[in-house]
Amino acid sequence: MTDDIFARTRALFELPEGIVYLDGNSLGPLPRTVRERVLAEIDQGWGERLIRGWNERGWIDLQLDVGNRIARLIGAPEGSVVAADSTSVNLFKVLTAALGMAGDRKIVLSDSGNFPTDLYVAQGAVKALGQGHELKIVAPEEVEASITADVAVLMITQVDYRTGRLHDMAALTAKAHEQGVITIWDLCHSAGALPVDLAGCNVDFAIGCGYKYLNGGPGAPAFLYVRPDHADRVSPSLCGWMGHEAPFAFDLDYRPARGIDRMRVGTPAILSLAALHTALEVWDGVDMNALRRRSIVLSERFIKEVEARCPELELASPRDPSVRGSQVSFRFREGYAAMQALIAEGVIGDFRAPDIMRFGFTPLYISEADVVTAAQTLERIMRDRLWDRPEYRMRSKVT
Numbered sequence: 510m511t512d513d514i515f516a517r518t519r520a521l522f523e524l525p526e527g528i529v530y531l532d533g534n535s536l537g538p539l540p541r542t543v544r545e546r547v548l549a550e551i552d553q554g555w556g557e558r559l560i561r562g563w564n565e566r567g568w569i570d571l572q573l574d575v576g577n578r579i580a581r582l583i584g585a586p587e588g589s590v591v592a593a594d595s596t597s598v599n600l601f602k603v604l605t606a607a608l609g610m611a612g613d614r615k616i617v618l619s620d621s622g623n624f625p626t627d628l629y630v631a632q633g634a635v636k637a638l639g640q641g642h643e644l645k646i647v648a649p650e651e652v653e654a655s656i657t658a659d660v661a662v663l664m665i666t667q668v669d670y671r672t673g674r675l676h677d678m679a680a681l682t683a684k685a686h687e688q689g690v691i692t693i694w695d696l697c698h699s700a701g702a703l704p705v706d707l708a709g710c711n712v713d714f715a716i717g718c719g720y721k722y723l724n725g726g727p728g729a730p731a732f733l734y735v736r737p738d739h740a741d742r743v744s745p746s747l748c749g750w751m752g753h754e755a756p757f758a759f760d761l762d763y764r765p766a767r768g769i770d771r772m773r774v775g776t777p778a779i780l781s782l783a784a785l786h787t788a789l790e791v792w793d794g795v796d797m798n799a800l801r802r803r804s805i806v807l808s809e810r811f812i813k814e815v816e817a818r819c820p821e822l823e824l825a826s827p828r829d830p831s832v833r834g835s836q837v838s839f840r841f842r843e844g845y846a847a848m849q850a851l852i853a854e855g856v857i858g859d860f861r862a863p864d865i866m867r868f869g870f871t872p873l874y875i876s877e878a879d880v881v882t883a884a885q886t887l888e889r890i891m892r893d894r895l896w897d898r899p900e901y902r903m904r905s906k907v908t
């Protein structure tokens with residue numbers, strides 16, 4: 510039964526012939542219906558309806574409509590998620606809002622497994638606020654013990670982009686709340702990768718991107734969640750007219766809209782939003798628990814196959830699947846060149862410095878046969894030392 514669902518979802522994607530795509534954790538592939546939707550938005554929307562498209566094609570509500578589709582995947586209620594901006598910008602928005610609610614507390618707590626943009630945004634936000642806040646970065650294993658009553662905000666990415674290590678959202682959020690700490694979760698590697706229960710965990714704020722497991726396309730709009738009981742209280746720091754109570758009243762003074770709408774800022778990129786909106790239809794009928802079971806089957810199989818075939822590689826991800834997201838990483842000193850060789854042989858993963866070969870497992874379109882093909886190809890690359898070729902050592906701008 511489960512297999513039938515994923516055979517059906519696989520057919521919804523346009524995947525190049527002869528490629529095993531294990532990089533949907535960086536950029537999801539193209540859902541077939543997206544092209545038609547974007548072309549319709551161009552031809553019948555922009556082309557024919559012109560400015561009338563905002564009302565007649567529902568562009569003005571699209572950020573909330575997309576948000577509602579994402580909400581189901583992350584355990585958030587209707588009307589609590591908005592699609593907007595990039596993850597980095599959304600993080601700035603929620604972090605400054607959270608710090609505005611945190612009274613005299615000055616510490617933003619995060620960990621060294623976080624994606625660098627999150628840390629950079631926090632550094633920038635602290636500087637921009639100029640109120641003596643401080644970013645404290647601890648090791649991932651030290652997060653829980655570091656949640657103390659002097660912390661203002663806990664800012665954590667649930668799944669480590671390099672190793673796939675999974676933080677316990679329920680436990681860390683509960684501990685944070687015991688200590689009066691506001692929580693922000695980055696769901697970039699969680700949304701569409703595993704079941705997330707924002708409401709059940711009582712998370713305060715969350716953000717994430719649209720281009721990985723949600724398959725919204727390169728640079729797709731990101732998303733932002735505010736717990737409903739905070740939504741009318743938070744004071745946005747990026748105050749734009751789309752987040753105003755009455756944008757078309759053109760008042761001189763900013764008055765925040767009610768609810769999640771206030772986290773909107775400027776005019777959204779409608780063509781990209783339309784692509785994400787349609788891409789999210791592939792999730793119709795997909796049970797996130799079934800997805801998680803399948804993701805574990807695929808990643809366990811990959812680990813087993815690679816460890817049996819490639820003794821040079823060392824598992825960098827947690828061995829226990831219950832504390833791993835939907836990706837598996839291996840360390841290899843020549844990992845960059847080995848990944849280029851693998852890509853040249855039709856298996857696409859990616860590399861993260863200094864030595865991590867990273868593979869994403871996305872049950873919507875990856876089968877167990879793909880996993881075996883990937884491991885066999887990797888075995889050949891290691892056995893024939895294909896990574897030793899000079900052409901695979903030249904670093905590209907984007908890895």
Ligand SMILES: Cc1ncc(COP(=O)(O)O)c(C=O)c1O
Pocket residue numbers: 595596597598623624626627666670695697698718731
């Ligand atoms: C955890 C995490 N946060 C943020 C980002 C990126 O944010 P943005 O969408 O602003 O590029 C990424 C990946 O690019 C990520 O892995």
Ligand SMILES: Nc1c(O)cccc1C(=O)C[C@H](N)C(=O)O
Pocket residue numbers: 534535536624670697907908
């Ligand atoms: N956002 C990306 C981009 O614009 C180019 C290349 C890769 C990305 C990524 O998403 C990287 C990703 N967050 C990572 O986990 O490494």
